[in-house]
Amino acid sequence: MDDKRILLVEGKDDQHVVYAIAQSHDIPEVFDVQALEGDGTLLDALPGKIKEPNVTRLAVVLDADEVGIDRRWDQLKHRLDQTFPPVLLPKHPDSAAHIFRSRTALCSASG
Numbered sequence: 001m002d003d004k005r006i007l008l009v010e011g012k013d014d015q016h017v018v019y020a021i022a023q024s025h026d027i028p029e030v031f032d033v034q035a036l037e038g039d040g041t042l043l044d045a046l047p048g049k050i051k052e053p054n055v056t057r058l059a060v061v062l063d064a065d066e067v068g069i070d071r072r073w074d075q076l077k078h079r080l081d082q083t084f085p086p087v088l089l090p091k092h093p094d095s096a097a098h099i100f101r102s103r104t105a106l107c108s109a110s111g
Contacts, residue, residue: 002054003056004032004057005031005056005058006049006055006058006059007032007033007059008036008049008058008059009034010035010036010038010039010061010062011036014035014061015035018033031057031059039062039075042060043076043079044079046076046080047080047082051083070092073092077089
């Protein structure tokens with residue numbers, strides 16, 4: 001069984017930034033950085049990505065500068081509530097990174 005580790009980012013620019021950070025800090029490439037076309041596309045893809053076979057870790061990088069952290073968190077929460085079993089997030093993010101475990105995937109978010 002393959003171990004799929006996915007990092008979803010909003011676009012190609014974000015993908016290149018992640019690769020540059022990983023390279024400059026000697027972080028091994030143990031995850032597949034998938035660039036989607038914007039925040040809406042990324043959010044819409046979440047429920048399906050969580051259900052993909054063999055996904056053992058799923059992380060998301062989303063900007064919150066235009067909509068604000070509370071609105072972005074609500075959008076993320078809404079999409080993850082659509083999964084089965086649902087990935088339940090706290091009502092509000094805190095300033096520390098979060099790691100949420102479910103039977104289907106591991107999801108990370110930071111506030």
